[in-house]
Amino acid sequence: MQKKYTDSAKLWQTQFKPIDYNPKLIFSNIDSKKEILFSLSFFLVIMTIEILFNQPFKKKIKIFHNNFYQKIFKSKFQKLERIEMHSFAFSLFLILQKLFEEEERLKAYANQIIQDSICHWSFIDKVDKNYPKRLQTINKLWSEHSKLILSRTYESRIDLIFLLYKSFELGISNKTIIKKNLSVLIFSVSKAQKDFRYDVLKEIKKTKLI
16 A cells, blocks of 8 residues: 555656646646545645745754664654654645635545645655655644644634644744744745645636546
8 A cells, every 4th residue: 555655656746747747737637536636735745845945944854764874873863753744744734724725625635635745745755665654643643733724713823833833843942043933934834825836726626526
């Protein structure tokens, strides 16, 4: 099952990379909900990664998945792995919150979208074998915070941003630094949501399958 999903991501990304992942060309040839959700998930992952890479502390996110490093520095590796999974999860949840605001019908497919997104993310990260663990971890976080994610209030968005900040485990006690980091994080989330891929949703609606 694991290999089936990661192979699907490899095939999808290989197929559409030559056309620069053009949503108009991608969705014009889709004839099933399953394909729509899988394709949509790729764009959600890219928006999620944008939030993460715009942080001044992004070095804490990117992990070199190296077997030697994992064996020698097991404790540190586990912490970094946890940070990577949790920070990706809450960034994805913020993008999902925006997605559901724009197209409420997609809430019904939340679990499938999350599964497909983790599949694309795992292949992009070249850590296919970590797919089951990532899926289990992020599904657990979804179960714990789904009500917050499905809410359309400003307060719920701020709460998710705080959860994202906590996920980085920065260990900072200086209030000035925390305030600065949060300001950057809020700006990054706002930018990602402002630059939301409305062109993708437009093409999805044209299919009339969702």
